[in-house]
Amino acid sequence: MLREQRNGMCASLARFAAVTALLSVLFPAAMMPAAAAPMAATAAPAPTVPVQAGTVVAEPVRLHVVPGYGGDYKPYHLIPIRVKVSNNGAPLKGLLRLAMKDTQPQVGYHVLPVSLDAGETKTYTLFGSEQISMPNIVVRLESDEGLLIAEEKVGGRGLNTGDKLIGVLSEQATTADFLGSLRRENAQSLHRVQHLSEADIPETAQSLKMLDVLVINGFPAEKLSAVQTEAITGWVENGGILILGGGAGYRRSAAPWLDLSPVSVHGETRWNGLRKLAEKAGVENVPSGPLTVAMGKLAGGRIIVEEKGIPIIALRPVGDGKVLFCAYDLAEGPVAHWPGNSPLWSRLLLPLIDGERAEGLNGGPRGIDFWQSLAMAAERIPAFKTPPIGVLAALLGAYILIAGPILYHVMGRWGQREWNWLAIPVAAVLFGGGLFLFGAKDRMGGTLVQNLSVVELHDRWADITTGAALFVPEGGTYRLQAKGGEIPRPLEMPDFSHPDHQQVHLSGDGDSMSLEFRDVEFWSLRKALFQQTAERGRIASRLVYEDGKMAGTVINQTPYAIRDARLLYGAEVIPLGDLPPGEAVPVDVLIGNEPVRQVTTFMGPASLIPLEKLLPGDPDPALAATRTNRASRERDILGSFFQGGPVLPSGEVEFFGWTDDPVVDYEIPGHPLRAVHLGLVHSTLDLAPGPDGSMLYAAGAFTAKTVNGVTEADRGANGFLVADSPIILDYMITEPESSSFFKQNGHFTPTRIRVDFWTHEPSFVFKKEIYDWHRNGFAEWDKVASNDCLDREALPYFLSPEGRLRFRFSHEDPALLQKFIGLPHLFVEGRMAP
Template sequence: MHSAKFKRWLMLVCAALVLAAGMPAGMGAVARAETAVQLGVSAGINGEYKEAGMVPVQVKVSNAGPDVEGDLVVATGNQGNNTFSVAYYQPISVAQGASKKVTITVPGSEIRPDSYVALMKNNQVLVQTPVGGRSVPADTLMVGVLAEDPDTANFLGVLPKASFSNEVRVLPMKPEQVPTAGAQLRVVDLLVLNNFALDTLNEQQIQAVRDWTRSGGMLVLAGGAQYSKTAGALADLSPVNVQGVTQMQSLASLAIDKNKPVELNAPFTVSTSTLKNNGKALFSEANQPIFAAGSAGEGKVLYAAYDLAAEPVASWAGNSRLWSEVLTKAFGSSLKTYRGSFMDEVWPLSQASERIPALKIPEVGWFALFFGIYALIAGPILYYILRIKRKQSYMWAIVPILAVVTGIGIFSFGAMQRGTGVLVHQTGYVEVKGDGQANAHVVTAMFVPTSGDYRVTIAGQGQTQPLVERSRAEAVPTIWASLQPNHTDVDFRDVEFWSMRKVATEQTVADAGAFVSGLSYENGLLTGAVTNKTKFALKDVKVISGNQVQSFPEMAPGATLQVKLSFQPSAQLQLRPGQIQRLSSLILPQQAAGNSYVYENTREQSMVQVLETRRGAAMQAVQVMIAGWTSDPIIGASVKGQEIHTDNLSLVTSDLSIKPSKGGSVFYPPGTLDVVMTGSNVPVKDNGDGFIMPAGDISFDVRLQPEGKKLQISTLYLYTWSADNTPFDKQVYNWKTKAFDAYDKVFANNTMDIGKMGAYVSEDGILRLKMSHAFPDERHIGIPNVSVEGKVINP
């Protein structure tokens, strides 16, 4: 009887175990709360975002029940079967009857259709809702608008496709949608401030707009009579000093299409201003700038003297055509908004970070010694001893024990080499700018000796995210990330011993310094001094001009190098993709030669691939630049409660400007002059280094007057190319006859001499080109390479 009861009990236990095993993974981690807690979610700006960059997810938590606290989580990186890679979170507590608004910033590339926002406590989901939102194409121009009238900039959404081929999305914003970090504002490409009280933003938000602009953003400041309150604390970024207001009786200068003039039925209010040193008037009326542009760090700022919502200009039929011209003149090639994914930019650094020097395999000689001793003892020595003792049968026990001891010895030797602490290896790529700042991409790899939970803290603001192996996904993620104003915490849970975890970040280094260039071109040589005013101590330094390289063993902070390189304009001109020698072979010539038949790159070669990716286009690859290696840490990284052993390696680069020689002679190589597509009679597709187009024509404007300089051009070099070698018909605009002339009439051997400049270069330094083909299929036309020789007559 007892036996029968025991059998029934055993069967019930087994059945329960079978049912438990058959439950979907993570079921026990989900415990729905009452609907007393409600979540309202909006991703990006009004539900729209681009995958490139960080996306703010705004969450409103409303609580009609008892007090609740936990973690507000955005689960990202859906790998299928309701499993996720990373939880981006913020702790939250909401009292009964209250509501809170929280913004959690997540990588746009990790938002999937099944990504969700949840309120969790102790890994249990209390309530959840989908993230939602809509991802737009990467080349879309996202325009954020802060204005009293939400319809202020709607005319930007209907720019003429013939001159602006990319889609434009105009997104009215509310003050609470402005993030507190510049990297988080990358959800927009262009930001318009018009008749807006800037002081409704807090200091962190205003600083975020400033940081975003200086790191490459496009900012529009407008407002007319309300300009002062609009610009506010950002007035120093403006290209003008505003003094007051006046009334205009005419705006004839704005009528690009003479058939569509601006008809004023009353005086029109504009702000009065004077240009700053870096400002340039684009359109003026009665000697007053109506539009002016200038630079702010790596970014650009456009000033408009009137309220963009003011009539009759706001509804004027020529308004969109005017703004197409204004944006092109103000921002140029910056309007090419396509940006690769964050992972595309850091994956070479991720590969390099895995090559931790402290994790090198012990030398073969040590293994040979261990196994030699083992073989000697386990073989003849042990056999001889046991034979003398007549205990040969002991071999069956002693040999396995000896094998275990040898294995433990080898393991201990390897562990001793790796140490007992956490190994942190940081690999980075740093682009030093001319304004004292630098753009840094860094991957921090952590190798742990024991299993457990680890928190990695990355200091500073920026885009920071853990790098996840695609196989790592759980119903409740084991990687949790929290982005704070001045740092990011990444928690890696249940980490296996002797395993690696990685975190990538892109940040602006505010105190990087700069390289001061005294280089000048004359008589076929590039000569002069380059001084390291950065904080980085460099080794294996290269000064590169096209395929010409000069090497230096080191360059300490404050040190000066004397450069002397052969520099022929005609040789520079025709360098383009497929013709440029790989930068890895220029920066690492010995490794490139020794690695010819090895398929696995070295750590340094992997890192140089970041540079090749970012400067692969012809217009970027041939600029004069400096590159060197530093072991200084770029971004602060720590592991909570752990002793860490660090190793750092970063590639530091910077473009080097070319100054006029003593006689005023100067040469601007390809890539230093802005080339902008200004029109086409057929739809075109921007592919980064050029355009894909069916039969038809496309026009380019080349700006031959760099900012702040007036050039007397003696020789102009032009090289056009096509990735598929399509023979395009080429024409050059004659500013005197107002018509296009055949290319061969203007250029000889890709060169225009000084005698043709008056007709084919406008007073404000514009060379206009038109190219066309009549083939039945789509063809590629590359962005033209243009360089000039001349003298600076108005520096």
């Protein structure tokens, strides 16, 4: 038996040797020993074997990764990740990927091709979400074949939602560091200061949105490209705050933004001390020592601090943002380390960057809820609308008649009733097939796309957000290629460890970004979000307040045909009709008489303007039920715009209109598109005083500041809870910098104030009191006001010399339960004097 086993083994070895010899003849390169492998490689390249993540095959290549600005980044933003690639080895080509450590090669979210010569260093920008704060998120450099060349952890520091990020462009390393010590009383938010270089400034305003404030002081602006300076301008118009430092280097550092500056500078001088600056800061320590001050005259906006007839600090609204002029160099000796910096800039900057609206009383900044609700609303594609119930009932009735009495009668006439066993199933198949084809006709013939957009217009630049829903008729890969500078992103930022999310890829940079969905299922839906800041014209206006009326014209200077336009001021909605591009519409309407009413919504009672008034059609809310279905998409967009909350008065003249024109520009190569577009166009307009200086500031123009009795838990978006302790609120009426709605430089003198009070429970009676500054005590509101109004004779008693109006609210519920009291709305008439 052993002999048989030996014979079998010999036979096997003989066969193996024969096969090996044959293979060595047919494929000599494959059978060479290891020492000869390099020679064989010239004839046929060896197959690439991907290495495991974390294995570095090229030490000379180094990555330096900085997310956000200086490593700081904020949630709910598309976060730029700057990657510096240093190649000290041979020339290389490959791909940068934002990915999860230890995942398979060629898997990642943002993918960017790279190419470097020997000894070359380049900086690339990837984009990610707040998920980059996870410890296992890395930037990976791979070869085209999937070999890992280098890898670096993203790292950085994620800020909280309420934290503020302040960027500084300066040649001095410590310029404006004092801005990091600003604190609002009882606030938990931080103010982070990051010193930037010209390389940190992106080329799109959209990528700057993480910054709340940008300080430019003693920095040579010529280091910035024209595209970068335009991006900063667009960022300001869309809500950014730009601080221009003065001194000897003002003209050089502020050159690209001289037209935006509130002060026109014509020279400079040397001073020894700025006493008015110390007075504004509320400190006795005056900055002393020689100081270079830029001299000029007010060009727009208003002066906040003035000394010897020269504006020292001035503020100018620009679109939704602001430009703050500072006549001195923030880094110059006498003021660089002045103890009054923190109190001064807390008074100047906190009301602007924190914004009372984001403080909790009037809502907060938009974020992921806005994006998700907009993209989800895009799912309501008109082509998928269910046929009317009457049509479905008629079709079902026809089928019953055909499959029942008609076939029975016909087959009876033919004497073939036994054929009904076949005829009825055939009729059912034909009927079902017909219904299928009827329903499928709108799903065939190309990729069906609906784009729902919100276009927020400013002076020149627009902030555009689009939620897109794509219904794909067949499976495969779909790549959304942006053509107009938009930045596409999936509705949900990918979970890198989730297999489905590994099929979503962002690629490209600059003006050519694309979002790719791989392995899409047949007849499925994909959703994407597009964000862009671009020039789209503006809604121009010439509106004045005179004799109790708003009068003037509104002009459409955008490329969009706008329909069903409205103006909203306070609680009044003014219909304008349709506005083709370039057209103007007259306005002449009484304002200030409509109270802010309590309206019950699905979220409960609230003080708001009925949403139906802003929907297309007749603005009368009583007709809302007749157009609920027709306006469902418009209703969804408005709900996204107001973040699902109440429509609160803003204090400004707001423009709302609708357009069916394309707002976003993208294509899907290889797939024809059938696109449906709907966009909300929104803008804020100026209302100027009349020739005699008369002016009306409507509800929302003045923000309440709590004096006592309110904790953070008691505050809501539009009111507060009162328990056994009274609540005291202050409104600053005549101090311009207390409100961002004062766009005129002058002194406002109120002549009449109307106050709208409200609560969730109409039967709940609460006590309202107003402070009498002459008698130094509170007086009952109902005894001093006439029809909830304070007239010219009463105002000297209840308006303090500095313009403060103080209310106290309480209730006498025996159970001492917390009761909700709505935030009062003020309508203030008066005169603006130079």
